[in-house]
Amino acid sequence: MQFNFKRISKFVGMACMCVPLLLNAAEYKKEYRLSVVPGPSSGWAMTAEYFAELVKEKSQGRINIKVYPAAQLMSGKQTSEFMLLRNGAIDFSLSSTINWSPQIKELNLPAMPFMIASEPNRFKAMDAILSGKSGKMMIDAVEKQGVKFLGFGENGFRELTTSKGPIKTPEDMQGLKIRVVGSPIFIDTFKALGANPVNMNWSEATTGFQQGLVDGQENPTNGININLRIWDYHKYYTDWHYIIDPLLLCANKKIYDDFSKEDQELLVECAHEMEKYGKALSRMGMDDGSSLAFLKSINKTLPFEDPYKELEAHGMQVEKFTPQMIKVFYDATAKVREDWSQKLGQDLMNAAQKDMESVR
Ligand code: X2X
Numbered sequence: 001m002q003f004n005f006k007r008i009s010k011f012v013g014m015a016c017m018c019v020p021l022l023l024n025a026a027e028y029k030k031e032y033r034l035s036v037v038p039g040p041s042s043g044w045a046m047t048a049e050y051f052a053e054l055v056k057e058k059s060q061g062r063i064n065i066k067v068y069p070a071a072q073l074m075s076g077k078q079t080s081e082f083m084l085l086r087n088g089a090i091d092f093s094l095s096s097t098i099n100w101s102p103q104i105k106e107l108n109l110p111a112m113p114f115m116i117a118s119e120p121n122r123f124k125a126m127d128a129i130l131s132g133k134s135g136k137m138m139i140d141a142v143e144k145q146g147v148k149f150l151g152f153g154e155n156g157f158r159e160l161t162t163s164k165g166p167i168k169t170p171e172d173m174q175g176l177k178i179r180v181v182g183s184p185i186f187i188d189t190f191k192a193l194g195a196n197p198v199n200m201n202w203s204e205a206t207t208g209f210q211q212g213l214v215d216g217q218e219n220p221t222n223g224i225n226i227n228l229r230i231w232d233y234h235k236y237y238t239d240w241h242y243i244i245d246p247l248l249l250c251a252n253k254k255i256y257d258d259f260s261k262e263d264q265e266l267l268v269e270c271a272h273e274m275e276k277y278g279k280a281l282s283r284m285g286m287d288d289g290s291s292l293a294f295l296k297s298i299n300k301t302l303p304f305e306d307p308y309k310e311l312e313a314h315g316m317q318v319e320k321f322t323p324q325m326i327k328v329f330y331d332a333t334a335k336v337r338e339d340w341s342q343k344l345g346q347d348l349m350n351a352a353q354k355d356m357e358s359v360r
Helices: 005-027 043-058 078-086 105-111 122-131 133-144 184-192 202-210 221-225 253-257 261-283 290-297 307-313 323-332 334-344 346-357
Strands: 032-035 065-068 092-096 147-162 177-180 196-199 216-220 236-252 317-320
Touching: 032 043, 032 078, 043 065, 043 092, 043 147, 043 221, 043 236, 043 261, 078 092, 078 147, 078 236, 105 122, 105 133, 105 184, 105 236, 105 334, 105 346, 122 133, 122 147, 122 236, 122 346, 133 147, 133 346, 147 221, 147 253, 147 261, 177 184, 177 202, 184 196, 184 334, 216 221, 216 236, 221 261, 221 307, 236 253, 236 261, 236 323, 261 290, 307 317, 323 334, 334 346
Parallel strands: 032 065, 032 092, 177 196, 177 216, 236 317
Antiparallel strands: 092 236, 147 216, 147 236
């Protein structure tokens, strides 16, 4: 048998070149699972898809993230998402602060009733918190519990929809059964307003609306309420902006640490892009027009441009709150903010006030 040394050395050379590639393939999972609570057509899931597509494109297919919407990775129980991400059952998640706040108390900050809504420009106030000291304190609290924070998204300001109404003052809310997420600050807020809050997972909520188990619910306009066709269940839209849930894009710590340094940077870079898209999606039609312009610039417009016209076109009666109306609700929930300030700590509350003041 004759050895062809030239051929063998060529083969060995090629094999050596492939080793790093093979190692890389072995290190990285074929698919990373990204969890999202609401359904596949929600703004929230669209934001997650946007991130996954960017990552795939920028990594030239090396990092493949698949979005699992509708809380399917946690059997519908949305407040258990954080634990599942932390223990590795979930690789990535784009999560609302209000689903994680039962485990991380600092995340209740944006759910302080009517706090951000009372600022002269609620979007600027939110951005100042997220990029300021109080936002950093929230991120630190999340990372201290063992997950890696990559960037913010936005579910949006939460507006009330009801089958009974209209709602203009707290008196109009007396005894109304309102579906809320399983986070204690929601129970306190709705009780303070004289309503009857009912704890329900989002996975069961739509059936609850259909069957009339509750008189109302609260969720953001563009990404959830319109997408869900909330007018099929409720006629009255209370545009009061009482709280907001920013979204946190996070990775399981071990999963993140296993990426190369370059790929870790790539993930953070894509998260920044996603933040711009997510915020534009949730704010479109409510700001100075810049969100719509941004969505147009990236060719990602929604099927409607004016959310309020969309709601009214489907028969909803929209009550747009004035600052004076918000003030009445702000005063009615003073005790909730007082109690929760104690729980969150004065340092965080002071930092948030300073952050908001900086953009007044
Ligand atoms: O449950 C909700 O209301 C939702 C979909 O907004 C969240 O998961 C926070």
